[in-house]
Amino acid sequence: MDGTTPAQAAARPGGGDTRARLEALYAEMRPLHLFPLWEVLANLVLPAPRPAAEPHLWSYAPAREFLLRAGALISAEQAERRVLILENPGLPGTSAVTSSLYAGLQLILPGEVAPCHRHTQCALRFVMEGDGAYTALDGEKAVMRPFDLVLTPNWQWHDHGNATDRPMIWLDGLDIPTVRFFDASFAERLAGAPAHPETVAAGDTAARYGRNLRPFRGSAAERRPRDLPLFHxxxxxxxxxxxxxxxxxxxxxxxxxxxxxxxxxxxxxxxxxxxxxxxxxxxxxxxxxxxxxxxxxxxxxxxxxxxxxxxxxxxxxxxxxxxxxxxxxxxxxxxxxxxxxxxxxxxxxxxxxxxxxxxxxxxx
Amino acid sequence: MDGTTPAQAAARPGGGDTRARLEALYAEMRPLHLFPLWEVLANLVLPAPRPAAEPHLWSYAPAREFLLRAGALISAEQAERRVLILENPGLPGTSAVTSSLYAGLQLILPGEVAPCHRHTQCALRFVMEGDGAYTALDGEKAVMRPFDLVLTPNWQWHDHGNATDRPMIWLDGLDIPTVRFFDASFAERLAGAPAHPETVAAGDTAARYGRNLRPFRGSAAERRPRDLPLFHxxxxxxxxxxxxxxxxxxxxxxxxxxxxxxxxxxxxxxxxxxxxxxxxxxxxxxxxxxxxxxxxxxxxxxxxxxxxxxxxxxxxxxxxxxxxxxxxxxxxxxxxxxxxxxxxxxxxxxxxxxxxxxxxxxxx
Amino acid sequence: MDGTTPAQAAARPGGGDTRARLEALYAEMRPLHLFPLWEVLANLVLPAPRPAAEPHLWSYAPAREFLLRAGALISAEQAERRVLILENPGLPGTSAVTSSLYAGLQLILPGEVAPCHRHTQCALRFVMEGDGAYTALDGEKAVMRPFDLVLTPNWQWHDHGNATDRPMIWLDGLDIPTVRFFDASFAERLAGAPAHPETVAAGDTAARYGRNLRPFRGSAAERRPRDLPLFHxxxxxxxxxxxxxxxxxxxxxxxxxxxxxxxxxxxxxxxxxxxxxxxxxxxxxxxxxxxxxxxxxxxxxxxxxxxxxxxxxxxxxxxxxxxxxxxxxxxxxxxxxxxxxxxxxxxxxxxxxxxxxxxxxxxx
Amino acid sequence: MDGTTPAQAAARPGGGDTRARLEALYAEMRPLHLFPLWEVLANLVLPAPRPAAEPHLWSYAPAREFLLRAGALISAEQAERRVLILENPGLPGTSAVTSSLYAGLQLILPGEVAPCHRHTQCALRFVMEGDGAYTALDGEKAVMRPFDLVLTPNWQWHDHGNATDRPMIWLDGLDIPTVRFFDASFAERLAGAPAHPETVAAGDTAARYGRNLRPFRGSAAERRPRDLPLFHxxxxxxxxxxxxxxxxxxxxxxxxxxxxxxxxxxxxxxxxxxxxxxxxxxxxxxxxxxxxxxxxxxxxxxxxxxxxxxxxxxxxxxxxxxxxxxxxxxxxxxxxxxxxxxxxxxxxxxxxxxxxxxxxxxxx
Structure with a gap:
């Protein structure tokens, strides 16, 4: 699986004729979308991972400054989501931070609302600064404080808003590359309103599902998806x-x-x-x-x-x-x-x- | 499956001879431990449950008084466990509160320790009164307050102690009849000491497993059984x-x-x-x-x-x-x-x- | 948990007075269905299983002879099920072969049909002799040959018939004692007909589910309960x-x-x-x-x-x-x-x- | 998420100045590997899948002919695996047939052996022609007949051989793109011999695991991985x-x-x-x-x-x-x-x- 490939071997003195005939064969096959495995096998089945992604660190201060500058240039409405993508230097053009994941720094300014939508992609938010903006999931707010983790899982409605007087910044982590890879992306906006109507007071899900309790099965207390109820x-x-x-x-x-x-x-x-x-x-x-x-x-x-x-x-x-x-x-x-x-x-x-x-x- | 049994039919006028021959056959079979299903089927496969257990209520005050009187008569050491069994009136002699469960009121007086043991039976404790006695599980104390629920699951070491100055009473709930039914009871005492050595401060398990967190798999933070870590x-x-x-x-x-x-x-x-x-x-x-x-x-x-x-x-x-x-x-x-x-x-x-x-x- | 009980200790010289007072206390508590655990604990939580069931062997020949004699005395219609119960000698009066299971030898004579019903109890049939009678499950026949295993799981309709010219005998194995223990027995007969209408040819389930295949999920090929499809x-x-x-x-x-x-x-x-x-x-x-x-x-x-x-x-x-x-x-x-x-x-x-x-x- | 992007909006008459300032900002950020989400969001979270892969059909006859010609030009030893990749026309250069899967046509000539190896990739083989060559899994042969399905799951040793007198062709299906995507490829060859020593006669796994039976847990009859035992x-x-x-x-x-x-x-x-x-x-x-x-x-x-x-x-x-x-x-x-x-x-x-x-x- 490693070392000299047959193609290389064929290209050696004495192998020349075979090589030429192989190349002719390849040229004939190509229009039919048939290709010789033996020319590429070594790159398809690796003896150990050889990721294109590279180690990298994004310092917070300059990223934050860029984000605020962008915030001043372009409205949330224009941007839908005011986010700087942390793109891996080894994966240019992919918006990916690792082969399968996406990361970005999101800014939400005082008074802003990011409109409600849902999508196949799973997302997490990890708060970097600010205190009191919210992510609402299916109409229930999670009030976000520094270093809180908030989830917006696959196909659950979510919107964000900042009713405080200071900007809020969090890290978004999503599986965008994974969903893209599997060609399984679906998304839609909530019709008619930027935000989901409030369905319940903040903390309701934590009380029902987050303390080693769960609603009695089949009872009116069941409110959230059984397989993924918690989000804060x-x-x-x-x-x-x-x-x-x-x-x-x-x-x-x-x-x-x-x-x-x-x-x-x-x-x-x-x-x-x-x-x-x-x-x-x-x-x-x-x-x-x-x-x-x-x-x-x-x-x-x-x-x-x-x-x-x-x-x-x-x-x-x-x-x-x-x-x-x-x-x-x-x-x-x-x-x-x-x-x-x-x-x-x-x-x-x-x-x-x-x-x-x-x-x-x-x-x- | 209900209504007249064949045996009854046979006992009717005209069926008498058959009945006698059947009885003779049964008498022959009995020593070989063979019995006619058709005589008992109606009682084996019921159209709906017909539990022997009866509805019943145990008032707390008189039960509590009996428990304290028993506490004065007999030491914890003598009793091992000072408990009044709540036996279902419909299940006399079984020590069962329902067909499959046991319930009892347990008293532990100031200064007492109930020795450490473990058994196949699963137990829960629900605190009725008192504040500050403990159940220790594998050497970690759960400090018990009124209406707390504390588990002592299958085969985990547990002991109890009361270092407060007031009596403590809780309800024990166990699956004793179930384990007896399946003939699967095992039990042993911890050798050498009444109490398990303290392994960790109270609250450790709650911090590791009880807040929608769990130790990173395969790390030193794993301390409790993976399938049943929490007990308070x-x-x-x-x-x-x-x-x-x-x-x-x-x-x-x-x-x-x-x-x-x-x-x-x-x-x-x-x-x-x-x-x-x-x-x-x-x-x-x-x-x-x-x-x-x-x-x-x-x-x-x-x-x-x-x-x-x-x-x-x-x-x-x-x-x-x-x-x-x-x-x-x-x-x-x-x-x-x-x-x-x-x-x-x-x-x-x-x-x-x-x-x-x-x-x-x-x-x- | 073993050795001398506190009651025994109290009954020793010197303990007599306490003993008498305890007995008086017990007599007072009894009408309230409260009982002292310390008098019975040693029998409730055993250090190792002590089953009442005994080892036993039922020779086939005599059991078979009794079964045929019973078959001559009483019709299948009268008997509903012509079965000799193999009752464990250590569990008299329970119709149980082990603490949790029932076993019986069932006879079905040429031309007989055992009427269709269903129940909470799970049953297996293991063919002892005869060839070609059937058990039908939800209207699909399993043609039974010697030493075949046939299941009639929880709440699936089943009936039996013998269209051959020889008697058929099989061993029934059911969880009757388990369902009785949990007070969860339900049963009903199919209304209107002794046998379930034939829904599909014999072997259909084996072809769909029994060869490391299963119907494509959500397709018309799905016919049987997903969690328990196979029965032969x-x-x-x-x-x-x-x-x-x-x-x-x-x-x-x-x-x-x-x-x-x-x-x-x-x-x-x-x-x-x-x-x-x-x-x-x-x-x-x-x-x-x-x-x-x-x-x-x-x-x-x-x-x-x-x-x-x-x-x-x-x-x-x-x-x-x-x-x-x-x-x-x-x-x-x-x-x-x-x-x-x-x-x-x-x-x-x-x-x-x-x-x-x-x-x-x-x-x- | 679809329609006009903010960038496009900014680029309209009147938005020009903002646009220029944004571009300047982007240029500053780029060296830090920070990128504006709002310029690409519409392509990251699609309202419905938009696969790059295209529908395509590979006729068997010409592919077969190319494969045999390649077989004549290059030895199995040289090629390791003599396979024509069916590459999706919409995914050029990826060796992928869908976004996540690989497919190829493999030829093994009489007398050839493909050396034993194992890898993280899961593979299936679906026989197109030939009768009697084998795939051996952990040293147990599956003798392959037309349209048989044979698996070589993740990290199980496998080798192939053709001791018949006719060429054998099968379709390989693997998750190569998936494993590459997750950067989780491991592979190794069996040291010392082209083929795994024969461990058991063909059909052994089918007998143990393939007939709705499995080895008694914890007994000597357990021989294959519990979670993926069957392969033919x-x-x-x-x-x-x-x-x-x-x-x-x-x-x-x-x-x-x-x-x-x-x-x-x-x-x-x-x-x-x-x-x-x-x-x-x-x-x-x-x-x-x-x-x-x-x-x-x-x-x-x-x-x-x-x-x-x-x-x-x-x-x-x-x-x-x-x-x-x-x-x-x-x-x-x-x-x-x-x-x-x-x-x-x-x-x-x-x-x-x-x-x-x-x-x-x-x-x-």
Missing amino acids: YPYAEWRDSLAVVARHGAPDPHLGHALEFANPADGGPVMPTIAAHVRLLPAGFATRGRRATDGTVFVVVEGRGRARIGGREFALAERDTFVVPAWQELELEAEAAAELVLFGFSDRAAQEKLGLFREWRAPP | YPYAEWRDSLAVVARHGAPDPHLGHALEFANPADGGPVMPTIAAHVRLLPAGFATRGRRATDGTVFVVVEGRGRARIGGREFALAERDTFVVPAWQELELEAEAAAELVLFGFSDRAAQEKLGLFREWRAPP | YPYAEWRDSLAVVARHGAPDPHLGHALEFANPADGGPVMPTIAAHVRLLPAGFATRGRRATDGTVFVVVEGRGRARIGGREFALAERDTFVVPAWQELELEAEAAAELVLFGFSDRAAQEKLGLFREWRAPP | YPYAEWRDSLAVVARHGAPDPHLGHALEFANPADGGPVMPTIAAHVRLLPAGFATRGRRATDGTVFVVVEGRGRARIGGREFALAERDTFVVPAWQELELEAEAAAELVLFGFSDRAAQEKLGLFREWRAPP
Whole structure:
């Protein structure tokens, strides 16, 4: 599967005649859309992942400044969504941050409303700054505070609004490339109104589905889709859980203290295609190397430190976003003075379902 | 399957001779442990459930008094577990409250420790009074407050202790009859010490598994059994959720507002054999009749009202326990002045897995 | 949990007064259906299973003779089902062969039809003799040949008929005690006709669902319940599979060569409450001891040998039925001259779902 | 999401200045790998699938001729795999037949062996001609006959050989683009020998797992991976099943008679990423239109007819291969004189797991 290809062999002294005849054959076949596998096999079935995506870090400050400048130039109405795409340098022209995922920084200014729509794509929002704007899902608001995680899953109506007096910025994470790859995109706007009518007070879903309770089956208390009811994971909760875990045990050598966000309907990842997690490295802690097939996007929530990704080193500061491509070795280190807290999301949910997920952990 | 049996037919005028020959045949077969189905079929395959269990209510005050008197007579050490069994009047000698479940009121006095053991039986504890005693599961304490639900699932080590200065009483709910029925009981005591060594501070499991988070798979943060990690469902949480649900929508005509306790590992019932739920009836609300195949034990948490069970009526007061046998029609009513809040548990978890659960709801 | 009970302790010299006061207390509580757990705990939570069921073997010849004699005395119409119950000697009056299962030998004479009905109980039929009678499921006939397995699952219409010129006898295996235990029995007869109208030719379900195929979802080819479509497992197929397995590898030390019948809809046991399997011991092979919590009923299909069950020994001959209670050690031995082939069924399907199944295998 | 983009709006008379300032902003951002979503959103989230793949049909005769000519020019050893890729005309340079799948025609000449390897990619083989060559999986041969389906799932060792005296040709179907998309390709050759040592006689897996049986859990009879044990679906079986279905009922208006290949371990599709099915249209039958999000590759097994795909029409003859891209309407018609039998495979297995599958059926 690697080494000299037959074509190369044929091209050697003595093989010339065969080569020419092969080329003639290929030319005849081409109009029929038939091609020789043996010329390309080595690139089709790789012995290990060779992602085109590259490690990259987007510093928050300049991205934020560009976003605000764009906000001044173009209205939300014009833009529909005022978002800067974080495009992977290795995937130019694709709007993708990893092979299967999209990431962008979205701005919503005071008084703005982003119109209600729904689509096949699954999305998550991770709040970078601002406090009090909302995402509404099927007419129920999630009031967003810094570092909250909010989901807008596949085919659920959603709109956003900012009734505060300050701009709000969050990171969007979507499976746009995945849905594009499978040619399965559907989308529609809500007819007649920019926002979905409010169906219930904020917090209703959390009360029904988010506290290890669920509506009695078949009762009037059932209100949300059974398989994906929850959509708001507040920072206040996950941060406290991380603190408890960090207090009670040793960090994992390859991960630090790490908790995944879970779908209470089945205990699995938050959406069918996307898994999300948080981790905390104690001050001064450095992880051993780890590789995994799920290219991952990270946000620095707290602290400073360094990430070494496939041999390249990046300094980490709060609100920076960085991407670790599939199967690139990642080593993380928290600076000596403070804990390093990260949020990350990847396509691990999809890969596990498809039997594709693998990881490797550096031995001690 | 109902009506006159062949045996009765044979016993009629003219059938006498056959009857005698049949009886002779039966007598011959009996020593070989062979018996005629046609004599008993009508009792083996019933057209609808005919439970031996009866509706019954145990008032809290007298039960509590007996429990305290027993507590004065016999030490916890002598009793191992100081518990009054709530035995169904229709199931004498079985220690069962429904065909498949056991219920008892347990007392633990200040300074007492109930020794650590584990068993195949799944248990739940629902706190009736007292504040601050604990159940420890695999060495992690759940500090128990009134109307908290605490689980001690199948084969997990547990012990109890009361370091407060007041007696603590809770309701035990177990699947003892089920495990006995399947001849699958195993039990053992922890060797060497009455209590399991403390493994982690209280609240650790809630932080890791109880907030729509779970430890990153394969990481050091995994500490509890994956399929049944959570064991404490505080009253403060479930009561608030019920209040939210009651505020935001109309009650279900047959149930009131009803929430089930959920296992965050899979979204299903809290234990493999037992499901538990809470419900709230608005002041003055009366449910329509409902039957279900899962015999259910209820505790009155709050309010007063009435339960009509299979045509028999019971007045409900706080901390009373009552049982609704399988397929008996239940109608509930809250008194005009206040909400009625109930906790209930049943074998619905088992019945659904075995394809046996059915319910019927009275039409309007 | 074992040893001297507190009651016994109280009854010792010096404890007499307490004992009397306890007895007085018990007498007061009894009318309120409250009982002291500490007097009975040792019998409620056993350290290991102590089944009331006993090992037993029913020789085929005498049972067959009784069945034919009963057939001569009483019509199928009178009997509805002409069946001899194999009642476990340790469970008198229960019609049960193990704690959770029922077994019986059913006779259907030439020209007879057993009327169509359905019930909550799951049933299997294992053909002992005769060739060509049928069980029809929802109007599709399974033509029964010796040692075929035919299912009539929960709530599917079924009737039987014998249009051959010879009597047909099969073993019925049902979960009657389980459904009774859970108070979940429902049953009804098909109105208007003894037999369900024929809906499709025999073999249709096998063609659609039984060859690692299934109807395209949502297409007109879907005809049977998705979760339990298959109901006929012919002897010709399972026997050949056993032969192949026996040819290709060494027998399992504790089981011999063993294959389970599988539900093609999910790869699990054949019905929600009952699992069934076959096994083959090479000539002269003896298994090591094994215990399991699922009490099991076996039929000898082929060969001779011995079963040692909980220390009691039984000689095995073709068509004999024997029962191994829960947690009794089973050792099997094939006679030197021929293979021993067994069919077995148990409540393992239920026990695994409820988290109760355990087994133990004797070390070498 | 569709219609005029903000950029276009800005570019209109009067918007010119803003446009210029935006362009300047974009130029500044570009080096930081930040891009404006509002310029591309309409292409990222489509209102309905717009696959690049095109409908296409590959006639068997010319493809076969090219394959044999290539076989004469280049040895199997040189080629590793002598395969002509069926590349979708709309996906040039990708070696893909649909967005997510690969298809090729493979030739193996008498006496040849294709060396043993394994890879993350799931593969199926559908035999076009020849009789008696084999695919070996983990050392067990599947002897291949015309129109048999043989799987070589994810990470299972496989090799091929042709010990007959005639060439063998089959269609390969793999998820190469999917694995490439997720950057999750791993592959390795078996060290030391071209073929895996024979582990068991042909047919062993079919006997253990393919007849609604499975090895007793935890016994020596377990030999294959539990989640994907079966790998050979003979034509003789599926064709007969289709015949039975066709005899017993009316064809589905949109599909004809259609059966899916099922994984006996869970009743689901044959592999985690690929679903496969067969269908039969009675002579003269024409389906109504149907769209589905899973782009599908079909092989004509029997008969003649026509396929209308997204408005383009193709004449169908035996062994032709054609592709229906995602969401293109498909109408099929069998010629008047004979049944039309098709084999098809698609990524529906993946799409359903990811929550992406949809279909539409034309109303009558």
